[in-house]
Amino acid sequence: MGAFSLSWLFLTLFSTLLLRSLGEHASLPPRGWNSYDSFCWTISEEEFLQNAELVAKHLHAHGYEYVVVDYLWYRRKVDGAYVDSLGFDVIDEWGRMIPDPGRWPSSRGGKGFAEVAEKVHKIGLKFGIHVMRGISTQAYNANTPILDITTGKAYEESGRKWYAKDIGIKERACAWMQHGFMSVNTKLGAGRAFLRSLYQQYANWGVDFVKHDCVFGEDLDIDEISYVSKVLTGLNRPILYSLSPGTSVTPAMARDVSGLVNMYRITGDDWDTWEDVAAHFDISRDFSAANMIGAKGLLGKSWPDLDMLPLGWLTDPGSNEGPHRKCKLSLDEQKAQMTLWAMAKSPLMFGGDMRRLDDSTYSLLTNPTLLEINSFSSNNREFPYISSSQCRRVKDPKGHIISEGLTLGLTSCKDVEARGWSARAISDDLEQVCWKEKSSNRHKEQFCLHKRTPLLSSEEGMTYKGHYDSKVHLLNTKMMEACLGASPNRKLPSREFERGSFSPCRRDANQMWELNHNGTLKNSYSGLCASMMTVKAKSAPNGVRAWIATGRKGEIYVAFFNLDSVKAEI
Numbered sequence: 165m166g167a168f169s170l171s172w173l174f175l176t177l178f179s180t181l182l183l184r185s186l187g188e189h190a191s192l193p194p195r196g197w198n199s200y201d202s203f204c205w206t207i208s209e210e211e212f213l214q215n216a217e218l219v220a221k222h223l224h225a226h227g228y229e230y231v232v233v234d235y236l237w238y239r240r241k242v243d244g245a246y247v248d249s250l251g252f253d254v255i256d257e258w259g260r261m262i263p264d265p266g267r268w269p270s271s272r273g274g275k276g277f278a279e280v281a282e283k284v285h286k287i288g289l290k291f292g293i294h295v296m297r298g299i300s301t302q303a304y305n306a307n308t309p310i311l312d313i314t315t316g317k318a319y320e321e322s323g324r325k326w327y328a329k330d331i332g333i334k335e336r337a338c339a340w341m342q343h344g345f346m347s348v349n350t351k352l353g354a355g356r357a358f359l360r361s362l363y364q365q366y367a368n369w370g371v372d373f374v375k376h377d378c379v380f381g382e383d384l385d386i387d388e389i390s391y392v393s394k395v396l397t398g399l400n401r402p403i404l405y406s407l408s409p410g411t412s413v414t415p416a417m418a419r420d421v422s423g424l425v426n427m428y429r430i431t432g433d434d435w436d437t438w439e440d441v442a443a444h445f446d447i448s449r450d451f452s453a454a455n456m457i458g459a460k461g462l463l464g465k466s467w468p469d470l471d472m473l474p475l476g477w478l479t480d481p482g483s484n485e486g487p488h489r490k491c492k493l494s495l496d497e498q499k500a501q502m503t504l505w506a507m508a509k510s511p512l513m514f515g516g517d518m519r520r521l522d523d524s525t526y527s528l529l530t531n532p533t534l535l536e537i538n539s540f541s542s543n544n545r546e547f548p549y550i551s552s553s554q555c556r557r558v559k560d561p562k563g564h565i566i567s568e569g570l571t572l573g574l575t576s577c578k579d580v581e582a583r584g585w586s587a588r589a590i591s592d593d594l595e596q597v598c599w600k601e602k603s604s605n606r607h608k609e610q611f612c613l614h615k616r617t618p619l620l621s622s623e624e625g626m627t628y629k630g631h632y633d634s635k636v637h638l639l640n641t642k643m644m645e646a647c648l649g650a651s652p653n654r655k656l657p658s659r660e661f662e663r664g665s666f667s668p669c670r671r672d673a674n675q676m677w678e679l680n681h682n683g684t685l686k687n688s689y690s691g692l693c694a695s696m697m698t699v700k701a702k703s704a705p706n707g708v709r710a711w712i713a714t715g716r717k718g719e720i721y722v723a724f725f726n727l728d729s730v731k732a733e734i
């Protein structure tokens with residue numbers, strides 16, 4: 165990708181001894197290592213512990229303290245198993261995920277991750293795991309009973325036992341892992357008991373960090389986040405709470421969860437392409453401007469998370485293969501990434517294989533100035549008042565880049581920006597839902613969708629009776645039979661801004677919408693509202709950027725970035 169130039173201005177430099185205060189959750193942006201970028205889901209106990217030992221040896225002194233096993237540690241690694249396969253997971257009699265004994269031999273005999281956590285603690289680090297939303301499809305299909313952790317027996321209420329099928333919400337399957345997991349109904353005592361049985365077990369294993377996936381961004385499940393947050397507060401061991409991924413997250417949406425968690429992703433997945441890195445600049449600027457960096461979080465603080473650092477020795481997204489290739493970013497691009505992550509105070513989770521950590525990656529990860537900024541700076545902001553010989557971007561009077569157009573996005577229903585939808589009749593039996601026209605350009609057509617009551621087969625009509633009574637499908641006016649859905653059926657990388665994909669109409673909570681009296685249009689899957697948002701440059705935003713921050717002794721840090729593919733003088 166493009167040439168990149170970075171200049172630094174340090175008014176003062178200070179010692180980089182990292183004093184991480186105890187007592188408060190995530191008082192500084194958390195730091196560590198995560199297995200996803202180098203192993204996808206395939207990591208074994210041996211590989212994990214090798215990486216953990218090297219983190220302890222080389223990175224711990226620089227504040228990297230969490231080692232996290234990413235997704236599907238319960239999936240047997242055999243022919244036919246992949247990211248969205250069904251039927252390969254190891255579950256216990258209560259429908260809870262347990263580590264695949266083939267890959268995690270120390271878990272045999274019901275020990276779960278206890279031995280791995282103990283080894284991690286012995287070398288001075290903290291242990292994290294990735295978990296998905298709700299309950300697995302496999303537990304649902306097996307209709308396992310629910311454990312009541314207060315009695316150690318099956319959960320009973322209203323004179324009967326409760327099972328997985330009572331609490332799983334099938335039409336709220338994780339949009340990008342449809343066969344894997346679904347939400348649980350937290351309004352039911354049994355649904356809450358199931359979540360308690362999971363998180364109590366993680367605490368018993370010695371887990372210090374939970375990365376909760378498919379509950380945020382377009383996949384928002386605020387009920388589950390709220391309840392898990394409450395459970396974590398009541399446990400006898402501190403567990404840091406992290407949300408992922410963050411496709412389509414707005415500051416308004418983040419405000420609803422930031423107090424419940426310690427970190428939350430604000431973009432789709434970040435991989436080692438310049439487009440992915442560049443896609444983080446606008447969103448970081450918006451979150452810093454909204455004062456979300458280091459806001460009040462769960463028993464401490466919370467941090468907008470720009471995702472792991474895919475540097476060094478890696479694998480590919482969704483792969484069944486371990487690390488086998490080098491990071492594709494140039495060194496300048498890697499410096500730009502690390503610098504933005506530092507200036508925006510993002511959690512720093514290294515994703516490369518520690519066993520092949522090269523010198524240049526190591527220097528970048530342990531750069532004392534960047535780590536000082538990442539931990540201890542304040543007033544971190546994008547700084548718009550700069551000029552450059554190559555500065556081609558158009559600015560409005562506030563210094564913001566002028567928008568290129570409107571795109572459909574999702575935001576919190578409390579966000580005033582979400583108001584603007586209204587219904588209008590086209591004919592006796594056809595109604596449209598339209599977005600208010602803001603543009604003065606008369607040639608532009610108003611954005612409208614056809615409204616239709618979801619067609620259910622008679623059997624489905626019985627199953628979902630009452631469920632979708634006030635809900636409607638929204639059809640593309642040019643392409644009837646294609647319904648608007650809120651979530652894509654795969655994890656989106658950060659560079660993909662496209663929202664509101666159309667796909668064949670189904671009775672899927674993703675495609676169900678409700679028009680409120682105040683002009684908001686609410687999606688049944690995520691509980692978020694549709695809004696027509698202005699998109700900044702659609703591809704990699706070009707031009708020159710600067711960030712500024714104040715150090716802990718009052719020194720000022722300034723970072724200049726050139727997102728263009730040609731050299732620029734700033």
Ligand SMILES: *[C@@H]1O[C@H](CO)[C@@H](O)[C@H](O)[C@H]1NC(C)=O
Nearest residue numbers: 577578579580583680682684
């Ligand atoms: C619009 O109405 C819904 C439903 O009553 C409410 O939850 C939401 O907060 C309201 N939003 C705004 C922006 O007024």
